[in-house]
Amino acid sequence: MKRKGICFVCACTQEDGCPEGCSWANLKQTLCTSCEPLSAIERMQKRDRALDDLANRLDLLDSLREKLLVRRQVAADEPARVRTGGRKRGKKKPMTLDKVKELAELFTNAARIARG
Numbered sequence: 001m002k003r004k005g006i007c008f009v010c011a012c013t014q015e016d017g018c019p020e021g022c023s024w025a026n027l028k029q030t031l032c033t034s035c036e037p038l039s040a041i042e043r044m045q046k047r048d049r050a051l052d053d054l055a056n057r058l059d060l061l062d063s064l065r066e067k068l069l070v071r072r073q074v075a076a077d078e079p080a081r082v083r084t085g086g087r088k089r090g091k092k093k094p095m096t097l098d099k100v101k102e103l104a105e106l107f108t109n110a111a112r113i114a115r116g
Contacts, residue, residue, distance in 0.1 A: 002030040009035035 002008045008030050012018050022032040031039055 002028070004029050006030070007032040007035055009038055 006013055007022075010018060010032065012022060012032050012034075014029075017023075018032060018034040020034060022034040025031045025033045025036040025039075
């Protein structure tokens with residue numbers, strides 16, 4: 001927290017200034033003239049970090065947008081049967097009695113073979 005009469009960078013005061021001598025660089029008396037260049041550098045570094053972060057976020061958004069466009073294009077080019085997982089819509093046909101008998105016979109034969 002910045003307090004009047006104390007430099008927020010080096011903590012010098014009006015009574016106990018910097019060894020090389022300083023005065024207040026702002027009207028609020030929270031930054032001395034010795035630390036003013038450091039403060040400007042810190043502000044520039046903070047701004048540069050914010051701009052880098054923003055650029056990284058924009059790059060991420062661009063790559064996500066490209067992936068989405070590619071996926072939409074692929075989805076539009078696929079046939080409908082592939083998009084639905086190859087399933088045909090509609091009701092299944094019920095099994096006939098002959099089919100049930102055939103399956104029962106197959107299972108019975110398989111059981112006999114398994115017993116040896």
